[in-house]
Amino acid sequence: MSWEDQHTRTRIVHTVLTRAAADPDRPDLFSDIPELERLFGGADGVLLALRYRWNNHFDAKMDQAQQQGQTAMEAYLELAAEQPVLRAVLDAQYRRRQSQSEAMAR
Incomplete structure (x- = not known):
């Protein structure tokens, strides 16, 4: 991965967290973000990166x-309390x- 890709990944994570600061439940949290698919493979990849960030902070x-x-x-x-938006995104x-799992089980 190039430095440019790494910086773009960081910008994507910051974009998601900025959007989530307004509403972590918003359905378009991961929509219309250039390069998200290529660099993360989709929203699940971003969530994995956010989970990894949380886990690193929590370990410390x-x-x-x-x-x-x-x-x-x-x-x-x-x-x-220090990372409320990150926690809110993961919880949302x-x-x-x-909810999706429960709906599929019905």
Whole structure:
């Protein structure tokens, strides 16, 4: 992957997070973003990148929490407060997929 592609991937992630700041449940969160398909393979690829970002931040929070005597829940809540849009996107997509799964099961 070229540096240009890496920078474009970063811009795509920032675009999604900017849109999600207004409404993480918006149905067009991943629509009309140039290069998203090519660089991420679709919305699922962006979600994987966002999940990876969350997990990296959470791992760092857990290391810090252990040093400070905090619980995992305290670390999670602290990170959720620091990264509310990222958490909201992941939660909204989880809810959407749960609804889709329930609808298909009927």
